[in-house]
Amino acid sequence: xxxxxxxxxxxxxxxxxxxxxxxxxxxxxxxxxxxxxxxxxxxxxxxxxxxxxxxxxxxxxxxxxxxx
Amino acid sequence: xxxxxxxxxxxxxxxxxxxxxxxxxxxxxxxxxxxxxxxxxxxxxxxxxxxxxxxxxxxxxxxxxxxxxxxxxxxxxxxxxxxxxxxxxxxxxxxxxxxxxxxxxxxxxxxxxxxxxxxxxxxxxxxxxxxxxxxxxxxxxxxxxxxxxxxxxxxxxxxxxxxxxxxxxxxxxxxxxxxxxxxxxxxxxxxxxxxxxxxxxxxxxxxxxxxxxxxxxxxxxxxxxxxxxxxxxxxxxxxxxxxxxxxxxxxxxxxxxxxxxxxxxxxxxxxxxxxxxxxxxxxxxxxxxxxxxxxxxxxxxxxxxxxxxxxxxxxxxxxxxxxxxxxxxxxxxxxxxxxxxxxxxxxxxxxxxxxxxxxxxxxxxxxxxxxxxxxxxxxxxxxxxxxxxxxxxxxxxxxxxxxxxxxxxxxxxxxxxxxxxxxxxxxxxxxxxx
Amino acid sequence: xxxxxxxxxxxxxxxxxxxxxxxxxxxxxxxxxxxxxxxxxxxxxxxxxxxxxxxxxxxxxxxxxxxxxxxxxxxxxxxxxxxxxxxxxxxxxxxxxxxxxxxxxxxxxxxxxxxxxxxxxxxxxxxxxxxxxxxxxxxxxxxxxxxxxxxxxxxxxxxxxxxxxxxxxxxxxxxxxxxxxxxxxxxxxxxxxxxxxxxxxxxxx
Numbered sequence: 001x002x003x004x005x006x007x008x009x010x011x012x013x014x015x016x017x018x019x020x021x022x023x024x025x026x027x028x029x030x031x032x033x034x035x036x037x038x039x040x041x042x043x044x045x046x047x048x049x050x051x052x053x054x055x056x057x058x059x060x061x062x063x064x065x066x067x068x
Numbered sequence: 069x070x071x072x073x074x075x076x077x078x079x080x081x082x083x084x085x086x087x088x089x090x091x092x093x094x095x096x097x098x099x100x101x102x103x104x105x106x107x108x109x110x111x112x113x114x115x116x117x118x119x120x121x122x123x124x125x126x127x128x129x130x131x132x133x134x135x136x137x138x139x140x141x142x143x144x145x146x147x148x149x150x151x152x153x154x155x156x157x158x159x160x161x162x163x164x165x166x167x168x169x170x171x172x173x174x175x176x177x178x179x180x181x182x183x184x185x186x187x188x189x190x191x192x193x194x195x196x197x198x199x200x201x202x203x204x205x206x207x208x209x210x211x212x213x214x215x216x217x218x219x220x221x222x223x224x225x226x227x228x229x230x231x232x233x234x235x236x237x238x239x240x241x242x243x244x245x246x247x248x249x250x251x252x253x254x255x256x257x258x259x260x261x262x263x264x265x266x267x268x269x270x271x272x273x274x275x276x277x278x279x280x281x282x283x284x285x286x287x288x289x290x291x292x293x294x295x296x297x298x299x300x301x302x303x304x305x306x307x308x309x310x311x312x313x314x315x316x317x318x319x320x321x322x323x324x325x326x327x328x329x330x331x332x333x334x335x336x337x338x339x340x341x342x343x344x345x346x347x348x349x350x351x352x353x354x355x356x357x358x359x360x361x362x363x364x365x366x367x368x369x370x371x372x373x374x375x376x377x378x379x380x381x382x383x384x385x386x387x388x389x390x391x392x393x394x395x396x397x398x399x400x401x402x403x404x405x406x407x408x409x410x411x412x413x414x415x416x417x418x419x420x421x422x423x424x425x426x427x428x429x430x431x432x433x434x435x436x437x438x439x440x441x442x443x444x445x446x447x448x449x450x451x452x453x454x455x456x457x458x459x460x461x462x463x464x465x466x467x468x469x470x471x472x473x474x475x476x477x478x479x480x481x482x483x484x485x486x487x488x489x490x491x492x493x494x495x496x497x498x499x500x501x502x
Numbered sequence: 503x504x505x506x507x508x509x510x511x512x513x514x515x516x517x518x519x520x521x522x523x524x525x526x527x528x529x530x531x532x533x534x535x536x537x538x539x540x541x542x543x544x545x546x547x548x549x550x551x552x553x554x555x556x557x558x559x560x561x562x563x564x565x566x567x568x569x570x571x572x573x574x575x576x577x578x579x580x581x582x583x584x585x586x587x588x589x590x591x592x593x594x595x596x597x598x599x600x601x602x603x604x605x606x607x608x609x610x611x612x613x614x615x616x617x618x619x620x621x622x623x624x625x626x627x628x629x630x631x632x633x634x635x636x637x638x639x640x641x642x643x644x645x646x647x648x649x650x651x652x653x654x655x656x657x658x659x660x661x662x663x664x665x666x667x668x669x670x671x672x673x674x675x676x677x678x679x680x681x682x683x684x685x686x687x688x689x690x691x692x693x694x695x696x697x698x699x700x701x702x703x704x705x706x707x
Binding site for chain 2 (some may be wrong): 033034050
């Protein structure tokens with residue numbers, strides 16, 4: 001059984017574009033200035049979407065750490 | 069490879085330093101001017117010779133571990149552990165951090181100005197212990213000239229095998245943060261970088277880097293001479309040794325003093341001539357520290373364990389005394405505005421969040437708002453969301469102010485403030501032009 | 503000449519090459535405009551934020567199909583000797599060396615942009631971004647290639663497509679340049695504020 005994965009934001013690279021929050025609305029919310037707040041670990045069902053969000057980030061600021 | 073050579077012709081014996089006497093780091097009697105190399109060696113003797121081989125290094129690191137020396141830059145990380153981590157890597161580099169970006173703190177500047185050779189000893193020693201060929205010593209511009217002369221003295225005496233490189237530190241608050249120091253040395257940009265990777269694995273020039281506060285290195289130079297037991301003769305069992313403390317605010321003689329860790333706060337204040345006015349609160353640790361009520365704090369030992377019940381700590385060694393006739397909220401608001409302006413500007417939550425929070429704290433101090441809801445919400449959104457601890461430290465300061473100055477908050481909400489003092493207590497540099 | 507006869511005859515490959523070339527110019531221009539829009543955060547209001555970058559990427563990959571068709575039909579055309587080398591080596595064609603060479607150059611530049619984008623996570627942001635700038639060079643090279651290698655500019659609708667592409671790209675580039683002037687990045691220091699492009703809901707600045 002794969003353990004849930006964790007999303008991590010590189011705060012220096014992140015520019016608050018907000019694409020990640022659109023793809024993972026339950027998992028990523030935006031603070032009052034548009035920067036992402038990760039709400040917990042990535043459930044198995046959303047790992048594919050999380051990979052999508054990682055790919056789409058224009059600043060390559062989102063990282064998915066898979067745990068075995 | 070011999071790390072140290074005695075070719076100065078001075079007596080090679082290590083002079084005895086009484087274990088339980090202060091000061092250890094600073095010259096006795098606060099003589100004006102820096103201790104020359106001759107005076108330094110006259111007082112402390114030379115660093116013990118070391119072959120620089122691995123067993124020798126391990127033995128020294130073991131001694132440091134027994135001494136219980138921890139970092140004096142504010143984080144109090146066990147020094148031996150840091151040394152061991154970097155010593156295990158190839159081709160490391162040592163950075164002595166004397167930037168002291170905190171405007172209220174003066175201990176590193178005073179240490180460098182009075183005992184430059186002790187710091188340089190420590191830097192050279194740390195380099196030998198981890199196998200580094202170079203020690204980069206970052207100092208505040210006000211003491212740069214003194215260090216230039218000290219390094220020149222040592223070079224003339226052929227004292228060190230390790231190359232010492234002097235760099236003037238960045239004149240910014242975040243400039244003192246470890247990764248920011250490395251970034252400053254490498255690229256002239258005083259901005260923290262993202263960890264991982266840790267500096268002990270990849271730092272200056274991509275090499276494993278040991279970053280130590282200059283005071284830590286000074287203590288290191290003494291532990292190498294006199295041993296762990298000597299070091300532990302002062303201080304507490306869990307927090308041994310001495311530390312430098314900047315004492316400022318409503319005290320009669322603001323200064324930097326060396327104290328045994330665990331000295332009661334009241335006694336520390338008396339070293340600065342005692343309070344110059346009835347006190348309401350103390351800022352403990354620095355601008356990333358915590359406010360505490362004066363009467364609660366005064367009897368407590370100035371140590372991590374001693375101040376823990378108040379949610380505070382010694383931090384970077386600072387006590388600022390707030391008199392009863394000043395407004396704690398106004399002081400906090402000024403400091404928070406400064407901290408917000410000093411954001412490196414790399415991370416959105418810090419750049420925008422601290423700015424918003426600073427505005428809100430100012431509104432509370434001015435009595436223009438009484439609701440804490442927005443502020444608490446923003447504090448929660450800012451805490452821990454940057455690449456470094458800048459937002460965290462600021463949030464901690466504000467939260468402690470909301471607790472300690474709760475009565476003032478009520479007063480301001482009702483439209484009045486009991487403060488009568490006009491001038492500022494906490495030093496904040498003038499706002500830089502954008 | 504009827505389309506059927508053209509396709510059936512040896513003119514067929516030549517026809518497809520020209521048609522796919524035009525389609526390629528149009529899609530490449532659209533990709534560039536979308537790329538600028540992604541950078542500036544300009545999009546129709548109802549679109550999700552990831553829509554513009556995703557369409558930019560999808561259309562770019564799609565353009566490879568037009569490119570393949572365009573290049574293959576040109577090489578395989580028995581009437582002219584371009585040679586396989588000219589697919590990647592600029593100015594290696596015997597036939598109309600300069601005009602074809604520009605096309606090859608555009609492919610090389612665009613190819614670099616595309617390939618680095620496919621591996622951009624491994625490459626790292628800085629390297630990827632540096633190569634991506636080549637897109638602004640690839641387009642004018644491709645455009646001049648279309649003017650010099652193309653035969654159909656006499657046709658009014660072909661000229662319309664060419665002009666349309668040029669105007670669209672010029673507008674996008676102008677917008678990009680204005681953005682750089684209005685929000686210059688301070689030398690040596692990254693700053694979060696200068697990259698904030700899309701106004702955020704509830705933002706306080």
